Amino acid sequence: MSHQQKQTAYLRVADLIRQGIASGEYAQGDKLPSEHKLCQQYEISRITVRRALEILEQERLVLRRHGLGTFILERPVARQPVILGHEVDSSRSPLVFQVGQMHPEAASKQIAKEFQLPACMIVTIKRSGYREDQLVVYECIQILEEFVGKLKGYDFMMHNWLRRWQQLQMLPITHVAQQITAVPASVALASILEVEVGAPLLLERRFIQSDTNILARVVSYYPGESIRFDAVQQVNELQGNPASSSEEVAS
CATH class of the missing domain: 1.10.10.10 (Winged helix-like DNA-binding domain superfamily/Winged helix DNA-binding domain)
Known part of the structure; x- marks a missing residue:
């Protein structure tokens, strides 16, 4: 073997x-x-x-x-990225990922700009997440080439590849910025996600960051029926400052 x-x-x-x-x-x-x-x-x-x-x-x-x-200890869960880079648990069966090849390339001007660099080399990995044979998420992961280190393609079959990456590279990840918008399915995405062209998709963009660099960019597309959002507002009574958080759950 x-x-x-x-x-x-x-x-x-x-x-x-x-x-x-x-x-x-x-x-x-x-x-x-x-x-x-x-x-x-x-x-x-x-x-x-x-x-x-x-x-x-x-x-x-x-x-x-x-x-x-x-x-x-407990039932397994599907862990999905959420606001502020946290993770939440779903009682449903875990996602199974199919992963494409790791592809090194020069970033386009737009992607380099999102990394806040004039130019850069990145490694791109595309993966599809299935639950009970139903495709529920399509992701494009792009990592600055200098930070890929020991990551291999099969590491992205794991639910929490980010934790694996941190363990391998001892990365000083400080936070994850997240942007969420609704977009219509393009012809290409409609074909991948098996939805109609123009169908509503949830687009999630995450930027994994250290104190000094954006290390990786993750773009995820979810069909509308595969996502639910639960929002909870927490109030810090000691300091008198409200803090809010939102949770994303694949459903």
């Missing part, structure tokens, strides 16, 4: 276990089968099983206790 196949295998196994928790096969507090039994069940190596469990532990879905085993 090649290195890339091994990497893809642990993501696949993580998804299968995640789906098993979501379906009720594994309930909160249950103990997962041993690593040896998981190896036999999925016909993979112990290293692959351990990597899959590490991902689930990072997502706070399981707790691994040395000498005792791995236990379910």
Whole structure:
């Protein structure tokens, strides 16, 4: 088995276990089968099983206790980017992503301007997110080439590729700026998202930033029926300053 196949295998196994928790096969507090039994069940190596469990532990879905085993903490969730760069949980099944090739290129003048640079090299990744075989999001991720580092195409199959990126590169990400607008589907987007030309889409643009740079730009398109927004206003009574936040949930 090649290195890339091994990497893809642990993501696949993580998804299968995640789906098993979501379906009720594994309930909160249950103990997962041993690593040896998981190896036999999925016909993979112990290293692959351990990597899959590490991902689930990072997502706070399981707790691994040395000498005792791995236990379910909570149901898996679909994590979608939201206002102020937070994430919210949906009780529905997780998204499964299909990812295209990583493509290095010179940014157009418009995209370079959005990175607040006169010119730059970027790496573009396009991916489609499916839930129960229904396409619910199409994304174009563009990262400044100098910050891509060890990221590989299969890393974008993960729900939270941004956390993976931070772990690999030790990136000093300070905040994520987000813009949300409604747009009509172009001919190209209508074909990708399988909607009619002119159908309403939700366009989300995120700019992942450090103190000094815009590191990445993410453009996401959602068909109108796949998104719900919940807005909550919080009031800081101690300081007397209202603070509001909005939450986006794929539905």
